[in-house]
Amino acid sequence: MGQTTVQDAPVNVMIVGQAGRLQYEAVLFALSLSVCTPGGRFRLHVAEPQPGPLWPEDPRMDDAEARELLEGLGARILPFESRHFGAAYPYGNKIEALAALPEGEPFVFFDTDTLVTGDLARVPFDFARPTASLRREGTWPKIELYGPGYTATWRALYDRFGLDFESSLDRAWPEEYWQRYLYFNAGFFFHACPRRFGQRFLDYALSIRDAPPPELVCQSLDPWLDQVALPLVIHSFGGGREMLPPGLIDGEVTCHYRTLPLLYARERAAVVELLEEIAAPNRVKRVLKRHEPIKRMVYQGRGRKARALFDRDDLPRREQGFRNRLKREGFWMR
Structure with missing residues (x-):
């Protein structure tokens, strides 16, 4: 028997499914994964928020046939509790659901409004060096005329968590231009352990939400909180921008279509x-x-x-x- 290598080790793929639009997008994701990524290496988990005080209505998938389709395609329905976000900030699902994935097993998260368009096995994931989607625009922060600039805003966040700000910069871009600063779309990310990554993601997001640095006084965190915390988490784990070859994620192998x-x-x-x-x-x-x-x-x-x-x-x-x-x-x- 040969030893399992990093490149053929099992990987948990996670999306979120709940009542309404996401359950149908989850079916499309699962269908595309089954067609474009053969074999059993990438195991699909559909994280499903459970009823609780943070959800005024039951958030679980309410279409029994959609659930049956997902399970027939090999997806595992993964219940999780919403303890911090819920209906007030549903983007927090991607943060809280990570605690329900198996500890110590590598994972890849995708927003549900994604199609797998090629074989995920082509992507050389280095799970020790995380990254996220670079298909983004300069949506945060929004710089006010007399408010802090990009440098002051982002530096305050790195200082909050004891991270080295200077090493996060892309000096190919000028001062006070958004691409100089580490920023991702949170529609995709990965790491070696969902529990470690998820706990840090949660800690950072709650700290920013509940006690933002003064430099964020002019900034909206809804819906941007996940995308504000994510680059800090990735940087803290030794990841960054160029951890994957360009043109695969958000290119030949996946498509985050949004609508x-x-x-x-x-x-x-x-x-x-x-x-x-x-x-x-x-x-x-x-x-x-x-x-x-x-x-x-x-x-x-x-x-x-x-x-x-x-x-x-x-x-x-x-x-x-x-x-x-x-x-x-x-x-x-x-």
Whole structure:
């Protein structure tokens, strides 16, 4: 018997599933994973928040057939308790759910509005050196005219947790330009242990939320709290920007589409074709058509009409350009 290497060791993949939109996006994710990443190395866990005082309504997936589809695709439903965030900050699910994954086993988290478009085995994850999605814009902090700048704002956070700020900087970018500072989209991240990573993520997020440094007085933390804490957590574990080859995550191997109108408007043709292929079987269609955006964009052809609004050779540079056009033409859905 040969020894298991890092590159073929089992990996836990986690997304969040709950009542409403996320349970149907979870089905699409699971279908795409099963088609594009064969074999059993990447084991899917669908984290499901449980009822409690922080949820005014039951957050669990309420479509029994969607749950059956997920389990039929090999997904493990992973219940977790919401002790700190819940309905007031549902992005906190990705933080609290990490405690429910097996301790000491490497994991990869994806936002549920993601499709796996290639074999995850192609991605050379170094779980000791975490990173997150670089498909982001300069959404935080928003610098006010007389308020602290990027350097003062981010330095205050690094100082709060005893981290070295200077080593986090990308000096290819000038002072007070957002890309100089470590910043990710929290739609994807990984590490060697979900419990260690998750506890630090939770500690940092709660500290920032409950007692923000004075330099954050002008800054909104909703919905940005997870993306403010995440680079600090990654830096604390010795990770950073360039831990993976470019073009795989948020490229050839995964697509974080965010909304179906955005998927049709801006993603490459192969992503659209994959979406429509995995959604086509009758047993899948019967379930997914209950979600209005999937019904209208995929099954009624509005996605293709939305795509035709955009010149593939002259696409908007920023996400807002896509959103504005889609809203103006009546194709925006969430």
